[in-house]
Amino acid sequence: FDMRNGGERVPMGSDTASSEIPQFRVGAVGAFKQNPGCPEYAARGLGAERVASLCGGECYNPSDERHLIDRIEIVRIRPQVAPDEPVGDLIEDPWRVFDCAPKQAGCQVKFEDAEFVNAGRETLYYARAIQEPTQMVNANNLRCEYNEQGECIAVNPCYGDFRTPKDEDCLAPAAQRAWSSPIFVAFEPRTADARNEETP
Structure with missing residues (x-):
């Protein structure tokens, strides 16, 4: 999960500021499907009886095939700007939902927050990937x-x-799920010089 701030890539977990509409990219792949039983090296290292005693004969034994990602959800949270501001509309969970095509390569989506500039307030975003059940x-x-x-x-x-x-x-x-770290985006008003540079 990352944000594109001009030509800069801002990874999840970052604090940044922007005067433009923030653009984001999310990618996720499913967990490996498991083969039954245990890999041969487990039995060689511990012995068949010990493997059976420790884990009932079932180990982490991944195949080359992955489970599918069903959808990606985006959560948007905006902190209060006043102590009496209602918080109900400030926590949007989920804010956006993207259904994923059934692909072994996983799911990638791009989105932007067209309301960010007009809102003019600090906002944080994080992503949640939902795997098939x-x-x-x-x-x-x-x-x-x-x-x-x-x-x-x-x-x-x-x-x-x-x-x-x-x-x-x-x-x-x-349906197992994976969560990203958030990206904190503060609104940074454009300076007069920046506005003049854009004026033809």
Whole structure:
């Protein structure tokens, strides 16, 4: 996640100032899909019995294929300019949403904030990449049973002890996500000299 400020690249985590419409670029790739079991070097180093004891025979064992990025979301936050200014409209989560094409190479988007100059105030932006849903342990959390009104009337947590059957894998789909660091952009009014340079 970075910003283009004139000819300068401003990486995420930066503080900068601009008198122009800020332009941004975001890129993300999905995690590697996992092969079943463990790589051969794990068994060679630890022995098959030790691998089975430590991790149940499942290790970090990436394939060459990646999960897809479903979408990229942009969050925009503007600090208060007065103590009594309502904050509800200042935190926009998400502010922009970009759906991603299903590509192994990942997803890249560009956007700008056309309101920045007219607003004339400090603004921060950060990006969130959402991966396609995958099976995760305890992703369903309390595993609620719902009534017709959508209220949780009973829970069935996956405890990980004698209260949950040993053959229960506790898997449920969830979309993993990655967050960028923010970019803080202060508004910098143009000087008279800069305005004169643009005058034909």
